[in-house]
Amino acid sequence: xxxxxxxxxxxxxxxxxxxxxxxxxSAACPAYDEMDYxxxxxxxxxxxxxxxxxxxxxxxxxxxxxxxxxxxxxxxxEPAKLIEAVRLAVVRQQDRNHLKPEQIPALLDxxxxxxxxxxxxxxxxx
Amino acid sequence: xxxxxxxxxxxxxxxxxxxxxxxxxxAALGIExxxxxxWQCCGAVYPQARDEIATKLPAVRALASxxxxxxxxxTLCSACHHVIKRVNCDMAQDEYIRTxxxxxxxxxxxxxGETKVLHYLEALRxxxxxxxxxxxxxxxLAGRKIGAYYGCLLLRPSRELEFDDPENPAIIEDFIRxxxxxxxxxxxxxxxxxxxxxxxxxxxxxKQAGKVLDNAANCGAEEIITACPLCMxxxxxxxxxxxxxxxxxxxxxxxxxxxxxxx
Numbered sequence: 077x078x079x080x081x082x083x084x085x086x087x088x089x090x091x092x093x094x095x096x097x098x099x100x101x102s103a104a105c106p107a108y109d110e111m112d113y114x115x116x117x118x119x120x121x122x123x124x125x126x127x128x129x130x131x132x133x134x135x136x137x138x139x140x141x142x143x144x145x146x147x148x149x150x151x152x153x154e155p156a157k158l159i160e161a162v163r164l165a166v167v168r169q170q171d172r173n174h175l176k177p178e179q180i181p182a183l184l185d186x187x188x189x190x191x192x193x194x195x196x197x198x199x200x201x202x
Numbered sequence: 203x204x205x206x207x208x209x210x211x212x213x214x215x216x217x218x219x220x221x222x223x224x225x226x227x228x229a230a231l232g233i234e235x236x237x238x239x240x241w242q243c244c245g246a247v248y249p250q251a252r253d254e255i256a257t258k259l260p261a262v263r264a265l266a267s268x269x270x271x272x273x274x275x276x277t278l279c280s281a282c283h284h285v286i287k288r289v290n291c292d293m294a295q296d297e298y299i300r301t302x303x304x305x306x307x308x309x310x311x312x313x314x315g316e317t318k319v320l321h322y323l324e325a326l327r328x329x330x331x332x333x334x335x336x337x338x339x340x341x342x343l344a345g346r347k348i349g350a351y352y353g354c355l356l357l358r359p360s361r362e363l364e365f366d367d368p369e370n371p372a373i374i375e376d377f378i379r380x381x382x383x384x385x386x387x388x389x390x391x392x393x394x395x396x397x398x399x400x401x402x403x404x405x406x407x408x409k410q411a412g413k414v415l416d417n418a419a420n421c422g423a424e425e426i427i428t429a430c431p432l433c434m435x436x437x438x439x440x441x442x443x444x445x446x447x448x449x450x451x452x453x454x455x456x457x458x459x460x461x462x463x464x465x
Contacts, residue, residue, distance in 0.1 A: 106396065141354075147369075190246075195398060198257065
């Protein structure tokens with residue numbers, strides 16, 4: 077798992093050691109209540125090599141990509157990039173896609189914009 | 203004035219109104235939006251990982267195509283704008299991404315972020331000017347109380363998007379004022395509506411859309427405008443009909459008298 081931690085740091089470009097633990101990212105996160113691990117915990121747990129717990133968390137699919145945590149971080153740590161890198165570490169593995177094409181027809185409704193499906197595929201599968 | 207224009211997948215289908223009234227209004231203001239001769243879906247989400255190269259290429263193609271035409275590139279959908287603008291920043295500033303993207307593309311002239319990317323609202327503000335727009339309004343929207351919904355994608359991260367003050371934006375309020383209506387400022391206008399979760403966590407999308415609309419209504423808004431087809435869907439379909447939600451271009455067309463001319 078230590079190799080994977082290095083990969084997550086490298087592809088995210090995030091240096092978790094810049095974090096000063098102010099918690100502003102989690103305070104700003106609109107999906108905070110929906111996540112088992114919160115944005116500030118992602119930063120701390122990557123720093124401490126606890127990647128497996130993050131890879132098994134539901135939070136990686138609840139990040140809205142709204143970039144509030146990135147905008148409001150006083151140290152430019154960019155937690156959203158870290159959460160995405162952890163999610164990629166999962167969905168890039170064989171058979172670990174979070175959303176499969178065969179699930180889509182049941183989820184469609186007549187007004188749903190293409191953007192919703194395209195973005196879900198981009199976020200949840202490889 | 204002619205701009206290259208990237209409509210994007212949704213504006214050709216479920217978000218047709220955003221595109222239709224956007225083009226008609228710009229034409230009425232003497233600006234031509236020339237659709238790029240070939241374009242692909244931008245992917246709707248900016249791929250943040252530095253080793254994601256292939257997923258950034260549709261944006262690079264659009265950017266290089268506008269550069270070859272010698273035109274600035276105008277976008278209208280918030281998601282397209284977000285993706286294309288950020289990929290442009292990568293191509294200008296990140297040598298790792300630039301080299302790999304160009305290796306794939308094999309363009310006659312490698313692309314290095316030369317194209318200027320403008321959101322429709324920026325083109326309206328900087329090329330037409332809100333003062334001039336106000337003079338061109340035929341049907342002022344007097345007495346209407348309108349809440350601007352910015353959402354996430356136009357504003358953040360502000361260092362790359364450079365759209366407006368991410369915590370206290372004003373461009374859509376200025377736009378509303380130019381149309382003769384009254385802008386209603388409310389706290390949730392730059393908070394995420396949760397639209398991305400509508401496929402797999404609808405209860406959350408419903409909750410978040412409700413928060414945005416309740417806040418707007420409590421502050422006195424009687425209608426909402428947006429530039430994002432996903433926000434439009436989420437606020438409208440998951441928002442329980444609390445307030446009417448429309449694309450900002452439809453209001454523009456209405457104020458310019460373009461809508462009745464087309465009808």
